[in-house]
Amino acid sequence: MSAFKKVLLPVAAIAVVVGGAAYWFMKGGPIDSSSPAASAEVVPDEALMATFIASDAKGWDQLQQFGTPEAQKFVGQGVQSFQASLLKGSQLNYDKDLKPWVGNVMVAVLPSASESTQQSDTLLVVGIKDKVRALAFANQAKSQPGVQTQESDYKGIKISATTQKDQPNSTIYSAVLSDRLVLANKKVTVEQAVDTFKGAPSFADKSGAARLMATGVDVENPIAQIYLPNYGTSVKQLIANSPQASQIPPQSMQQLDQVESLVVGVGVDDSGLRVKAKAKAKPQATAMQYKPVPGKVVAAFPTDTIALVTGQGLKAAWTTMVEQAQNVPQSQIVVDTVRQQLQAVNLDADKEVFGWMDGEFGLGAIALNQGVLSSVGFGGVLVLETSDRATAEATLTKLDAIAQKNFMQVAQRSVDGKTITEWKLPQQESVLGHGWLNQNSLFIAVGSPLIDGMTAPAKQPLDQSAAFKTVTSSLAKPNAGYFYLDMDKIMAVMNTSLLKTQTSSITPETTAMLNSIRGLGITVTQPDKTTAQVEMLLALKPKALSLK
Structure with a gap:
């Protein structure tokens, strides 16, 4: 990257690729109509991967509608600093000399063309929106002090080699192919792009x-x-x-x-x-096991939940892992370790632990301001649905006995008609409790207030909360479950608990960014038997909400 920074000609591509996300808070993004396929027409077909960064103003303008004033300020300063560092020592101006002609960008990674190194080569393809402006920029770049430019011909195409005099090893090669500028730090990479432009197989044809x-x-x-x-x-x-x-x-x-x-x-x-x-x-690949999750378990968690993972079929997941581990030594080590650790306390991992976990599950962190965990700021709850309650209860009985042998006081009590088993340290409040929400749903809670709170239906269930709906309602359904974070509640916990000491190491810029986030939601779906799709939403606060 440092070599690119020293060379003025490829500044446009670097500014878009590295600084692209910074347009979040900038006005007036560039507009270009070229498609990924158009850019890929000059990328050799042996490219391992390609990334297309659109400069269409609509997407970037939409991002400008989010974020706190503090975040906008920090990002704006960062963008200005970045642009200044790229153009340091020149008389060029980003908005005037680069922005008007730089279009969409494709970054392609190619196998190394050199036998002396295995490191992949990188080819940048920059769309040219305005050839006149681009030519003017090229001429300005050549005339900058300390810049040396040599030109050569390759199959009728002019290739420019631009070098900073005090950085002789920082040469950047470039060529204009119709309405696209290609750049690389190896001449052979640009020559490959020229060959492709002239008719050799391209990434677009692959x-x-x-x-x-x-x-x-x-x-x-x-x-x-x-x-x-x-x-x-x-x-x-x-x-x-x-x-x-x-x-x-x-x-x-x-x-x-x-x-x-x-x-x-x-x-x-x-x-x-x-x-x-x-x-x-691939068609011959092992069939993916996918079963949509009803999502009912979410209602068992209160609106104070700050993080949640839901899914279904831990039994099936464990069985699949055991089967695949037979051909993967590292996975087999994990399976053997789990089995051995549980066997040490007289539990059979396959039958007594995972064997009855065949229903929906949810694991959540819930904000706490009471009890021994109030200093941490949160406790935890695990909800498991099962069709084999008898085996589950037998396993819990074994766990209760293990706790008693390790100086825990284990006792039962009735709360709202439900029998709760609690683990207590001597002369202290309960640290863990478990019970049944209904015939098939077991809960295990860490934190005394949560034990009592889980026995009755949540007055404000998570699935009805505005925060959860905002983050998850637009995610694909049916799905395999959720990963959910409530950033507002997480930040509140970090600012009022022992974790506050950790936040002192977080920069003001990072804090401003985190405060611009409402939450995070991730889910997985299977559109067909051979396709899996992961969807993630980083829910952001609109400017109007951020100003309140």
Whole structure:
């Protein structure tokens, strides 16, 4: 990156790629009509992946409707500082000299063209909205002090090599291909782009890539899209080409090969920033086990819930993990460790623990301002549905006996007609309790106030709260469950509990950003037997709400 910063010619691409998200609070984003396929026409077909960043004003303008004044201020300052650092030492101005002609950007990762290194090559394709402005910028860049430019011809296309005199190893190569500017730090990479422009197979022609770019993912006002047409092959090669990456075992590599392709889309709508990732499995891959979750368990949690994970079928998940572990040594170690740890307390992991967890489940963190956990600020609740209550109760009886042997006082009491079993430390309040919400639903609560609170239907159930609805109502349904965060409540807990000491290390800029977030919601769906889709919504606060 430092080499790019020193060179003036590719500043436009870098400004868009690295600083793209900063347009969140900036006015007047650039407009360009080129599509991902148009940019991909000059990307060689051997590209491992490609990222398309749209400069359409609509998406960026939509982002401007969110955020607190503090966040807007910090981001604005960051953008200005970033632009100033890129243009330091020149007489160029970002808004005047770059913004008017820079269009959409595609960043493609290619296998190394050099035998001396395995590190992947990067090709940037920048759409040119205004050729006259772009030419004027190029001429200005050449005339800047300390910049050296050499030109060469390759198949009738002029390739420029731009070098900062005090950085002889920072040469950037570029060429104009119709209405696109291509840039790379290797000449051979630009030559490959020229070959593609002249008719060699392109990423746009690649069957898998063409399909991904044609269908994509359904997000409003898309601002970025990522394409991996040969997912397993690409990931393996990217890992092999990255010296810092941890090597993946062969067995895990085999699992990667089961995924045919991946496409990710980032868009902006009335709720905030939305990300959808769609993975397609190969026809011969192991069939995905998917069963939509009813979502009833959410109603068992109160509106004070700050974080929640829901799903269904822990038994099936454990069974699948056990089966797959037979071919993956690392997974087998995990399975064996779990079994051994539970066997040490006379529990059979397969039968007495996971064997009866065949229904819906929910694990939540709930805000607390009373009891021994008030200093932490939250407690926890686990709700499990089962069709085998007898086995579940037998397991709980064993756990109660283990607690008694470890200096816990275990006693039962009746609350609102329900029998609750509590664990207490001597001379202290209950730290854990469990009981049945109904015939098939078990709860385990950590934190004395939560034990009593779970025995009666929540006066304000989470699924009826405005916060939960705001974050999850627009996520795809039916689905496999939710991952949910209420950022307002999380920040309140951090500011009033022992965790406050940790927040002192958070910068004002980060705090401002967090305060602009309402919450986070993630879910998984399966549109068809070979396709899985992950959807994430970063729900943001509108300006009007942030000002209150």
